[in-house]
Amino acid sequence: MDSLIPFTTSGSLVDCVDRKMLVVLRDGRKLQGVLRSYDQFANLVLEDTVERIYYRDFFAEAWKGLFLIRGENVVLLGEVDLDKEDDVPLRQVPWEELLPYHRQEIAAKKKREEVKAQVLFEQKGFCKEGGEGDGY
Template sequence: MNYLPGTASLIQEIDKKLLVVLRDGRTLIGYLRSIDQFANLVLQYTIERIHVGKKYGDIPRGVFVVRGENVVLLGEIDIENEDKKELQQVTIDEILEAQREEQQAKQEEEKAKNKALRERGLQPHIDNVTEEFM
């Protein structure tokens, strides 16, 4: 097997089931059908998998085009061991509700951190400032 430089190495992954993590944190699972010189991907039979704790839910997305610059991680899924996961699959509604609760808890924690920093006379990092303080 010869080494292919850059995005050309993705040619070996065509028609394989891949997991793709995007810059915005989303996780996609689908079959790689096409790539180009910019590492743009076309995935078929794609699902978006949402993880919250030990639970996960899958949202069917169909054919999905991903800009190469948005890919953080890409890897082949081991089909033989795919079903041997320690996670519990739940419905889409359940996982979306759990995700909303998790995000709400993170926001509350961030608000508490910012409040504690302000009480000590420190300015929170600009990324951490919520609309409430602006």
């Protein structure tokens, strides 16, 4: 059966419709919601979406509702295993509590990348990172 469906966006995503999916965006955001629709560009419609942030073994969720995501910005789309998700050894904490740590981590990562790029450029003869520099 698998071989009958060609490897296209539409071919690979049919089975994901009406399932709870994890979407990672190019800016690093992680969204979880029910995939209701998509098209050939991998534009996605996500219902009942929550954004999740992680820090060490904590996570926090914020309710976001109905999303229409432009396909270009999607890095990853994966199904959430409902049987296993409750076994994940992470502790949920309030969003406002975790957000400062999350922001701090992003800032630190950005700093590290800048330093790395600078070293590679000055000492190793690499060219400068172009524009976005988010690795995707």
